[in-house]
Amino acid sequence: TQLLEQSPQFLSIQEGENLTVYCNSSSVFSSLQWYRQEPGEGPVLLVTVVTGGEVKKLKRLTFQFGDARKDSSLHITAAQPGDTGLYLCAGEIRGGLTFGKGTHLIIQP
């Protein structure tokens, strides 16, 4: 059973469009993280959300942590080809770190 469910798994859109990626769980997390991974490299942290209902912005990326701290979303405005990559959410479970399976995002010029 996957503790963190990400959707969609794959998303291909045109440059300039908006999109939202979801990370859902039945478990409560003290914090959730979003990472971005490019081919041939390790994941790189984008943001950490800690407080229920928290919204964080990183240029065109908006991250939200659900009020109950069980889910999170990543919204990208006016997507660009440079946003292409694998987006992963992650949360701590009993000292270990669990990741969602990721969303493969392709932004076509």
Added chain:
Amino acid sequence: EAQVTQNPRYLITVTGKKLTVTCSQNMNHEYMSWYRQDPGLGLRQIYYSMNVEVTDKGDVPEGYKVSRKEKRNFPLILESPSPNQTSLYFCASSPQPYPGGNEQFFGPGTRLTVL
């Protein structure tokens, strides 16, 4: 330069031949961990360590061993590799002894093929 290094980056081996993948970090981080990444299964934690001489199993520890004798090093040992351990492996470290809310710094990955 602050970094996590892994060696080797690529390895092709045969079933049953013991191997070790090294991981080293120069950031004085407390937490270190190993992950494997497989298509359709995502990134799964193998083992983690909150401090020297303290290690614990992650989600998929079977067939792997680790040790944390020094703070900077966290080698991954496959005593008898099998083809189902063919995967992309990542080592990561984090400043605090627990991962929650703390950035994981990932190494460049080791692509292992077991024939």
